[in-house]
Amino acid sequence: MTSVTMVDGYVPVIDLSSRNRPQGRRALAAAIGGACETSGFFVIVGHGVPTDLVGRMHTVTDAFFRLPEDGKRPVAHRPGFSGFRTSGGTTARSLDQRTPPDLCESFAVHFTGELGDRERAALGEHDAPWKLANLWPEVPAGFKATWQEYMAVLEELSRDLLRLSALALGLDERFYDAKFDRHVSSLVANYYYPQVERPLPGQLRRGAHTDFGGLTVLHQQDDLGGLQVLQGQEWRDIRAIPGSFVVNIGDLMAMWTGGRWVSTMHRVVNPEQGDTSSRLSLPFFYQPDHDALVEPPGAAAVVAGDWMAAKLRKLFAVD
Numbered sequence: 298m299t300s301v302t303m304v305d306g307y308v309p310v311i312d313l314s315s316r317n318r319p320q321g322r323r324a325l326a327a328a329i330g331g332a333c334e335t336s337g338f339f340v341i342v343g344h345g346v347p348t349d350l351v352g353r354m355h356t357v358t359d360a361f362f363r364l365p366e367d368g369k370r371p372v373a374h375r376p377g378f379s380g381f382r383t384s385g386g387t388t389a390r391s392l393d394q395r396t397p398p399d400l401c402e403s404f405a406v407h408f409t410g411e412l413g414d415r416e417r418a419a420l421g422e423h424d425a426p427w428k429l430a431n432l433w434p435e436v437p438a439g440f441k442a443t444w445q446e447y448m449a450v451l452e453e454l455s456r457d458l459l460r461l462s463a464l465a466l467g468l469d470e471r472f473y474d475a476k477f478d479r480h481v482s483s484l485v486a487n488y489y490y491p492q493v494e495r496p497l498p499g500q501l502r503r504g505a506h507t508d509f510g511g512l513t514v515l516h517q518q519d520d521l522g523g524l525q526v527l528q529g530q531e532w533r534d535i536r537a538i539p540g541s542f543v544v545n546i547g548d549l550m551a552m553w554t555g556g557r558w559v560s561t562m563h564r565v566v567n568p569e570q571g572d573t574s575s576r577l578s579l580p581f582f583y584q585p586d587h588d589a590l591v592e593p594p595g596a597a598a599v600v601a602g603d604w605m606a607a608k609l610r611k612l613f614a615v616d
């Protein structure tokens with residue numbers, strides 16, 4: 298058997314470089330299945346995403362967040378549009394908890410955000426983020442082209458990760474293809490700005506939450522820790538291995554497997570007091586078609602868009 302798991306454990310490191318060989322795919326599916334039954338988290342290397350593209354993504358995105366406030370205002374989130382937010386609210390809100398806002402700015406675009414107004418309006422009856430139009434900053438130059446190049450590469454990688462997931466679950470390898478052929482995925486940048494003031498009690502860079510959708514493929518800035526995943530009662534660091542991505546499944550995917558796979562709580566903790574470094578992370582949220590029917594074994598079917606919209610309403614609820 299081809300060896301694909303480089304580091305075993307709660308969050309294993311899996312080398313995807315054999316993903317184009319049949320024997321390699323079977324071994325990879327087994328490794329992914331094992332991780333998703335245990336923590337729902339794994340780290341990937343050997344994924345084929347060009348290092349240079351990831352570097353350019355970080356450069357343009359970091360430059361955007363470092364603009365003065367009025368430089369970011371033209372793309373500020375407003376009715377009908379996604380874009381820049383000074384705080385994504387409190388992630389913990391999605392769990393019905395009330396804590397101070399996350400110490401984070403964000404910028405988001407959706408795959409569907411490039412469609413025409415009428416096509417977007419037809420994406421279900423919900424007031425949901427995939428119905429918003431994208432806004433793109435003009436500064437720094439090359440921002441939109443770089444993001445679009447990255448989105449296309451991450452889309453291909455995520456599709457393949459779901460094919461390996463289907464194999465792991467004993468399904469036809471293409472089972473999820475038809476459920477994601479008009480996917481409503483988003484690419485988000487989280488900018489955890491320098492902490493010059495002491496956070497309030499209970500205030501984190503990103504509060505504890507589970508991701509709600511299909512699959513998350515996250516790039517975190519090298520060498521800067523902060524991301525933690527819950528194991529039992531203990532928070533475990535997920536260190537940023539250079540050149541790696543962190544992959545985890547969301548609640549919808551866990552439900553889809555009838556609970557065989559798990560969606561696990563994670564958070565981003567504050568740096569030590571006096572450490573004023575910023576941190577950038579780029580989660581790609583791979584989400585099914587808004588009208589995909591999710592039929593968990595032994596449970597009632599749900600429409601993916603209904604389910605995701607309900608969760609998002611909580612996340613962005615205003616007091």
Ligand SMILES: O=C(O)CCC(=O)C(=O)O
Nearest residue numbers: 487503517524565578580
């Ligand atoms: O910044 C990170 O490392 C994690 C962010 C996260 O969990 C999210 O955006 O859902």
Ligand SMILES: [Fe+2]
Nearest residue numbers: 506507508563
């Ligand atoms: Fe998350």
